[in-house]
Amino acid sequence: MKIRRSTGEIIFDTANFIMLAIFMAICAYPMIYVFNSSISDPQQMLMNRSFMLWPQGFSLEGYKQVLTNEKIFTGYLNTLFYVIVGTLANLLMTSIAAYGLSRPDLYGKGLFMKLIIFTMLFGGGMIPSFLLVQNLGLVDTRLALIIPGLISTFYLIIMKTNFESIPKEMVESAKLDGANDFQILFRIFIPVSKAVLAVITLYYAVDHWNDYMGPLLYLRSQDLYPIQIVLRDILLTNSMESMGPGADTGFAFSENLKYATIIVSTLPIMLVYPFIQKYFVQGSLLGAVKQ
Amino acid sequence: MKTKQEPVTLHLDPGARSPSKLEFIRKEIVRNKYVYLMIVMVMAYYGIFHYGPMYGLLMAFQQNYSLSHGIWGGEWIGFEHFRTFFDSYYFGRLLKNTLILSFYSIILGFPAPILLAILLNEVRSSKFKRVVQTVSYLPHFISIVVVVGILKTFSSLDNGLFNIVRSFFSLEPVMFFTEVDMFRPMYILSNIWQGAGWSSIIFLAALAGIDSQLYEAAKIDGAGRWKQFLHVTLPGIIPTIIVLFILRMGGIMNADMQKVLLMQTAPTYEVSDIIATFVYRVGVQQANFSYAAAVGLFNGIINLIFLIITNMISRKANQTSLW
Numbered sequence: 001m002k003i004r005r006s007t008g009e010i011i012f013d014t015a016n017f018i019m020l021a022i023f024m025a026i027c028a029y030p031m032i033y034v035f036n037s038s039i040s041d042p043q044q045m046l047m048n049r050s051f052m053l054w055p056q057g058f059s060l061e062g063y064k065q066v067l068t069n070e071k072i073f074t075g076y077l078n079t080l081f082y083v084i085v086g087t088l089a090n091l092l093m094t095s096i097a098a099y100g101l102s103r104p105d106l107y108g109k110g111l112f113m114k115l116i117i118f119t120m121l122f123g124g125g126m127i128p129s130f131l132l133v134q135n136l137g138l139v140d141t142r143l144a145l146i147i148p149g150l151i152s153t154f155y156l157i158i159m160k161t162n163f164e165s166i167p168k169e170m171v172e173s174a175k176l177d178g179a180n181d182f183q184i185l186f187r188i189f190i191p192v193s194k195a196v197l198a199v200i201t202l203y204y205a206v207d208h209w210n211d212y213m214g215p216l217l218y219l220r221s222q223d224l225y226p227i228q229i230v231l232r233d234i235l236l237t238n239s240m241e242s243m244g245p246g247a248d249t250g251f252a253f254s255e256n257l258k259y260a261t262i263i264v265s266t267l268p269i270m271l272v273y274p275f276i277q278k279y280f281v282q283g284s285l286l287g288a289v290k291q
Numbered sequence: 292m293k294t295k296q297e298p299v300t301l302h303l304d305p306g307a308r309s310p311s312k313l314e315f316i317r318k319e320i321v322r323n324k325y326v327y328l329m330i331v332m333v334m335a336y337y338g339i340f341h342y343g344p345m346y347g348l349l350m351a352f353q354q355n356y357s358l359s360h361g362i363w364g365g366e367w368i369g370f371e372h373f374r375t376f377f378d379s380y381y382f383g384r385l386l387k388n389t390l391i392l393s394f395y396s397i398i399l400g401f402p403a404p405i406l407l408a409i410l411l412n413e414v415r416s417s418k419f420k421r422v423v424q425t426v427s428y429l430p431h432f433i434s435i436v437v438v439v440g441i442l443k444t445f446s447s448l449d450n451g452l453f454n455i456v457r458s459f460f461s462l463e464p465v466m467f468f469t470e471v472d473m474f475r476p477m478y479i480l481s482n483i484w485q486g487a488g489w490s491s492i493i494f495l496a497a498l499a500g501i502d503s504q505l506y507e508a509a510k511i512d513g514a515g516r517w518k519q520f521l522h523v524t525l526p527g528i529i530p531t532i533i534v535l536f537i538l539r540m541g542g543i544m545n546a547d548m549q550k551v552l553l554m555q556t557a558p559t560y561e562v563s564d565i566i567a568t569f570v571y572r573v574g575v576q577q578a579n580f581s582y583a584a585a586v587g588l589f590n591g592i593i594n595l596i597f598l599i600i601t602n603m604i605s606r607k608a609n610q611t612s613l614w
Binding site for chain 1: 432
């Protein structure tokens with residue numbers, strides 16, 4: 001389709017292009033800066049203060065330090081555990097909830113939904129939740145980062161809306177073949193909802209990967225700490241003093257190490273996105289908002 | 292019945308007025324037993340981890356909660372904690388800081404993704420559009436700890452980016468993290484940097500959902516791009532904007548507490564201390580559970596009130612509302 005553009009339109013399109021390009025540059029620049037710094041030679045970085053559009057010299061010293069640091073390694077493994085086990089548990093419970101609540105003829109459905117939606121508007125808050133987790137004996141266990149957040153109501157609604165669009169006939173014919181509801185959920189609903197499941201998996205995984213408040217509130221032992229707590233010690237408190245006896249207090253990390261840690265801890269979760277991008281099709285999220 | 296403690300029973304009992312109704316419900320449960328098993332699991336989760344803490348809020352009306360005597364062993368003191376909080380030196384400062392931070396976040400942060408989505412929607416080259424989208428989504432994946440870490444590294448005195456930029460304009464270097472005037476701009480701008488792209492997804496979805504026939508009709512009527520925007524695009528996303536705005540207002544008292552906690556330093560408390568960080572400090576760090584729960588409850592109620600009012604106004608003004 002070839003359309004003749006008026007002068008006004010040409011001006012608008014050009015201005016729009018420039019604005020978006022600038023916005024994109026602003027989004028990308030800090031990430032470029034961090035990446036270039038992580039592979040730069042620390043000596044040279046200190047000497048010339050620069051905008052880091054290119055690396056200053058070249059050194060992988062930061063990465064070498066990151067990869068040999070035991071705390072970072074343990075944190076990394078812990079985070080992997082929380083992300084994998086946590087996300088699987090989230091998906092299991094969320095799809096069970098979405099299936100149950102998407103059954104059209106369920107008696108009491110309205111009440112269940114109201115009770116669930118209400119939790120989006122009001123909650124007990126940090127202190128009662130913290131004490132509840134403590135009373136349940138979950139403090140300082142891995143479960144504390146998995147069980148309290150099993151279902152995110154927002155993602156539940158997205159999945160429920162999606163399940164509601166699956167034709168009734170599929171359920172009916174499966175029932176005639178003698179399948180029970182769990183079988184219908186796992187053999188029919190989940191396989192046909194790949195797109196929305198991919199999106200929700202990404203959401204949950206990012207939430208677990210980046211969770212900071214959970215471990216801050218619930219974990220006490222160093223060996224359970226996820227990478228985010230280790231990152232806080234490296235990037236913000238700039239010391240290992242909270243990282244166990246024997247560590248040098250007041251030991252400052254090289255800038256190089258900081259930048260390398262940022263890359264190592266952020267890149268994996270960023271790289272997941274392009275694989276899921278194709279599922280971010282129009283409408284997969286919209287249904288939920290219109291509810 | 293094994294579901295005795297579940298919310299299910301809460302509903303079933305009042306419904307049990309006549310034996311026939313009870314019989315009907317019994318049959319329903321037998322017929323849908325697996326679905327009800329699922330519902331019981333789900334409601335048990337919500338009962339424990341969402342309604343449990345709400346029940347725990349009773350401690351806000353007690354002297355101080357202790358793990359050993361539990362909720363019912365505490366000494367009841369009514370609204371004493373609320374009174375103490377309202378009279379305290381911190382109350383005015385905390386309320387002001389919380390509201391100002393939220394107010395600027397909404398004024399500047401809420402329109403940003405909408406504007407971005409609208410601009411992206413007008414882009415003709417789908418390749419350029421995709422590149423802008425992908426790049427603008429990436430910051431969303433960076434954790435808050437890392438974002439604050441980047442801010443801190445950037446504001447380092449000798450070779451942090453912010454001060455390099457300042458020296459470029461021949462300005463004195465500044466300790467950004469301890470500067471009272473820098474806390475709010477850093478918090479809000481970094482939020483927009485991190486979130487605008489990602490939040491625009493939902494508006495882009497709404498824009499993509501607009502019936503293309505409406506555009507065709509507008510073109511036939513001689514509407515240019517601007518007129519099409521005013522009469523087709525804008526009305527098409529207004530409902531989405533309103534729904535998200537109502538939800539945003541319901542969180543007016545919730546600045547991103549984790550981020551504030553990571554960003555605040557003692558010299559900036561006068562602007563950076565908000566209700567949520569106060570609750571954390573008093574409750575978790577000083578174990579003053581009841582008082583902190585009371586302050587948290589106050590926060591939650593203000594949120595709820597804002598949500599209800601916004602919803603009411605919106606329903607009156609343009610028939611769009613959450614309920």
